Amino acid sequence: MLDDLRREADASLSELEKEAPPRESLDLEPKAASGHLFGMTALQRFILAIMLFIITLLVGSFCLLVTERVVLPGVF
Numbered sequence: 001m002l003d004d005l006r007r008e009a010d011a012s013l014s015e016l017e018k019e020a021p022p023r024e025s026l027d028l029e030p031k032a033a034s035g036h037l038f039g040m041t042a043l044q045r046f047i048l049a050i051m052l053f054i055i056t057l058l059v060g061s062f063c064l065l066v067t068e069r070v071v072l073p074g075v076f
Contacts, residue, residue: 037045064070 040048061070065072
């Protein structure tokens with residue numbers, strides 16, 4: 001039973017090696033020259049940074065209100 005499993009694993013491994021493209025044909029150069037980072041343009045990264053900043057401000061303000069470190073004027 002285990003011998004059959006080993007033979008199957010060896011056979012599938014040899015098939016994968018035959019199907020794999022040669023290493024020279026793989027494009028291993030970095031894509032930084034195109035101006036894209038994480039697949040986004042500079043404007044998209046800027047908007048994402050602004051959105052994360054606003055979310056951080058909102059969550060921080062909410063935490064301060066919940067822990068009563070800051071009280072809104074006119075509420076109490």
